[in-house]
Amino acid sequence: MNMFSSLEFKENLDRFLSSPLLGNRRDFLSNGCPYTRPCRPQDLQAELFTKALTEQELDRNSYLAAQRMLNVIYEKDLVLLPTGKQKKLDINAYQSFYSSDHYRSGEVIREDLERHCFDFLNHEIQISGKWDIESFTAYCQQELDDIAQSESSLLKNLTASADPESATRFFLIQCAGDFLSEASAMGRNVLGNFGSHTSELFKVFIDEYGYGVHEKKHSTIFEHMMTDAELDNRLHTYWQFYTASSLSLINYFHYISKNHQYFFRYLGALYFTEASLAFTTKSQSKLVKQVFGGRVKTKYFDEHTHIDVHHGRMALEKIIMPVVKEYGEGILPEILRGFQEFAHLQELADEDLYRHIRTHDTLAELQEMASRYQAQEGAEVAEFVESEGELSVTHCHDVNEHFSVVSGEIDLVFSPHKRVKLKAGQAIVIPKGILHGSCVVSKQCTYRVTEYRGELCAS
Numbered sequence: 001m002n003m004f005s006s007l008e009f010k011e012n013l014d015r016f017l018s019s020p021l022l023g024n025r026r027d028f029l030s031n032g033c034p035y036t037r038p039c040r041p042q043d044l045q046a047e048l049f050t051k052a053l054t055e056q057e058l059d060r061n062s063y064l065a066a067q068r069m070l071n072v073i074y075e076k077d078l079v080l081l082p083t084g085k086q087k088k089l090d091i092n093a094y095q096s097f098y099s100s101d102h103y104r105s106g107e108v109i110r111e112d113l114e115r116h117c118f119d120f121l122n123h124e125i126q127i128s129g130k131w132d133i134e135s136f137t138a139y140c141q142q143e144l145d146d147i148a149q150s151e152s153s154l155l156k157n158l159t160a161s162a163d164p165e166s167a168t169r170f171f172l173i174q175c176a177g178d179f180l181s182e183a184s185a186m187g188r189n190v191l192g193n194f195g196s197h198t199s200e201l202f203k204v205f206i207d208e209y210g211y212g213v214h215e216k217k218h219s220t221i222f223e224h225m226m227t228d229a230e231l232d233n234r235l236h237t238y239w240q241f242y243t244a245s246s247l248s249l250i251n252y253f254h255y256i257s258k259n260h261q262y263f264f265r266y267l268g269a270l271y272f273t274e275a276s277l278a279f280t281t282k283s284q285s286k287l288v289k290q291v292f293g294g295r296v297k298t299k300y301f302d303e304h305t306h307i308d309v310h311h312g313r314m315a316l317e318k319i320i321m322p323v324v325k326e327y328g329e330g331i332l333p334e335i336l337r338g339f340q341e342f343a344h345l346q347e348l349a350d351e352d353l354y355r356h357i358r359t360h361d362t363l364a365e366l367q368e369m370a371s372r373y374q375a376q377e378g379a380e381v382a383e384f385v386e387s388e389g390e391l392s393v394t395h396c397h398d399v400n401e402h403f404s405v406v407s408g409e410i411d412l413v414f415s416p417h418k419r420v421k422l423k424a425g426q427a428i429v430i431p432k433g434i435l436h437g438s439c440v441v442s443k444q445c446t447y448r449v450t451e452y453r454g455e456l457c458a459s
Contacts, residue, residue, distance in 0.1 A: 010046035012108040016069065017041035019102055021093060024393055025240075028413060028437060033090055034080045034235045035097035038393040039068050049112055052119035058244065058348065059433025060398045066113045067247035071177070073106035073113075074254035078184050083223075084234045114255055117248065125340045131332040133324050137316065140339060144275050144312075152283030155290075157354045162361040164291045166417040170360070171287075172229055173238045173416070174246035174353060175222070179300070180235045182219035183208035185253035189266060195326070200318040204274070204311050221300045225288075228296040240394040241415055243435055245352035248345055256338065264331045267320055268338030275312025276343075281305045352433075359434050360418045367420070370402055370427035373454055381450045386410075386440045394437035401430045402452040408445030413437045422447075431456055 022039045030036045048062040082089055161167035183205055190202045210216030226233035256262035285301035320335060404427035412420045414436050429452050430436055
């Protein structure tokens, strides 16, 4: 950034973060309001976002914060109203979320946030050589065959959890941000005119929306699954528990759809998503059945297992191949890049999910490690004093953290179903990049944090 753009970014970031919808909350759930999106503004200085992250830096808090802000910015283009049993509209929150001033400040900072979050893909994904439609389809088919034939890491990791039900609910929460706003990013690309291919893409789009029958809409079916799993089925109830990597999957499609220079990249990502879901949803359905038995219906995953075979074939044969024939093979590297980029983001999100679940499973061990740890002499220690009810919005740290309570009591919250209460003299190690928040449950609590430089059992 040059000096002018850096100043412009800082001013608009401050303006964007000043929205009360993004400020600290008194609870961890949104209670049916889709507009409350806490981002811990006090942590977010402009200089954190002035460079692109490397893949090795995606566990930083700035990555989580940037993905959260991007999601807010992108979803201002969507119509979001409260749903479910309690449909009361907070008109002030509604007006604030869609205010023109907040929209403008978000648009100014959007490209720099996108660079911060997604530029690492330019280094990780290298497209070289000359591609024709035959080599493209052969490559993609091999990748999809590998997925079809490989053991499901999701099924393996979540059923091996010490608490499979909690782990599976955490997985469903990661899906909720996308599945409850089904195919919204796709809607950005069905407008306009690019010939008969527009209509083919629209067929996929209206499939997701149940051809106008609300009970058949995929998001509606997922709402029923959330209810069966004893989870709130309203959009963004669990905003504070979306990991940065799960947000990246939602945001990537908005990123390459809002920026129409990436339209061909979008086609590749669409193809990977639709074709691979035909395989991955089988294991997702099996997971839910194995963990919950018949208590949770798996229609959402089962329907995708069936329909995405068709969608994957449509994306290739009815959209990509005719578009390449009409506009030339020069667009194939971009289509392939979209295919590979989203596949890579999905791999990163899977590993991040498993790392969170391993941490949830080993909270007792992390407490034991913390109790034995002796900080190095001269290590920087920060001490905080907070009153009852003080809540720290979920966040993560750039380093492993040793968290110890001096007096009082505090709840550390790692998911809606995983909490640790710490009293005076107790401590825990929080691995870097792991989502967590806190809430003081005594009249007052004093706690200390310092960098933990020992070995970890849960990362």
